[in-house]
Amino acid sequence: MSGDATAPVSRRAFWTGAISIGLVNIPVRLAVLVKEHTIPFRLLHKKDGQPVRYDRVCTKDNEVVPWAEIARGFEVGEGEYIVIEKEEIDAIRPESDRRIRIDRFIHVLSVDPVYFDKTYLLLPDGPADAYALLRDTFRGMGRAGIGRITLRTKESPVLVREYNDALIATTLHYPDEVTDPGRVAELSALPVPGKKELALAEKIVTDLSGEFDITEYRDTYRERIEALITSKLSGATFHVEKPKVAEVRDLMAALEETLARMKAERASVKESE
């Protein structure tokens, strides 16, 4: 259940295409780079343990509505909708042209991380010469490519850069998706800290300064959920936690047996006395 970050990347590319720089095409496949270790839960009916499902129910007659009868509405006033048909949406949806179109090259650190959305691993699809050339060029110059990608039906800005001997692509949020803190009222009138306070705060920061090491952080909540699931698998139904080691679990069962057997032996000795 726990993720193995050292596992080989999935062979299955979910997108194949090319990085286009002007007239040059570098064939690539996209693979998963970031695997979030969320634990999926299925909702069950408590009484009989059977999965429940969501239904689309008409708010007027409480009848389940089949997909074929569903339309999309955009609310323009209280209870007033403009109806948009699926075909109309499909007609204006961007087609993935299987290209990562690079518009220009920028300094690798010039994109603020707030714009980062999802990151994918780019792998060479076919001969790797051009891939290696681009990677080494990026690495040598500290540059990255900025452009556009259409994944499924969504077009996004994309940043292509070198990371740990590979090329990676990070889709970016559009500027209007990110709140401008400058327009938040509470932040418009912050007090100005005194010089002494600032000096002290800076000293504290200096004293606590160190290297960034992401391995210092672990998802302990997930670990506890996983431990809970493991213990449930082994049959413990009320205890939130059971010994992690299978040996201990087996031993508990063996001890219970011994306890029961010795109790029975003592009882039979008593009887025969």
Add this chain to the structure above:
Amino acid sequence: MDEIKLGKVVLTNTSREMYPEIHLTKLDVIEYYLRIAPRILTYLEERALVLQRFPDGVDRPGFYEKDAPAGTPPWVRLSLHHSKSADRDLRSVVCDNLDTLIWLANLAAIELNIPLARLKDPDAPDLLFFDIDPEPPAGFSEAVTAALALRDVLTGLGLLPFVKTSGKKGLHVVVPLTGGYTFSQTRNFVHAVGGLLARDSPLIVAELSQTNDPGKVFIDYLQNAAWKTMIAPYSLRPTMTATVSTPVSWSELAGGIVPGDFTLLTVDAGREDPWRDLWNAAERLPGVG
């Protein structure tokens, strides 16, 4: 100040208060260890001691010492072994005679800790150790409840358990073992017994992650490991009232004793020894090996 020589040891700073609240001096500590020597030596001998020393008294910070201090006299027996955690060779003090015990007391080694295995085979435990540790608001009486439940399970398994006060809020239960077990076996065994108890009692917890659950009693299995230690039976504790980790009988325990009954002033070798049969008994572990 008069120089007192006791056996091979020249006593120093004998009038220094080790327990300032109740004005007990280092001489009182030395006298205690002298008095209890016939009892305590049987638990110290053949083991690599870990000392907790309080040169300035128990109300000042003490320190643990695994390595023989500078100036250790040549007649003190030392045992050389490599410590993985310290990444160096340690010369542990071995206390198998009265002179060494006096020397330790004179070092203000208030607390004497013993590994659960003897020197001849440090990886083969000769004791099972259940450390019963109540988390406030649970206290000694909850620890007693847990210990009695533990006794019932252990005797139910055909084992002979012995109990002592920790000298603080907890209790220590041990079972003497025959040879041939590894620490991983004893640790799993203690863990599994704790697990059985925890399943049947809302008071008891057996997992490391639950150690700080308020009002619960944790049965700690983790000290069952090579070079990990237990407070030696009859060792003083660095508490304000000079409590002693004292072996008691199960009937005394059920009868309502409190840890404060057993101190430097009250414990002596004249008392009936509730652990008399400890080294005569040597148990095999059911379900293991």
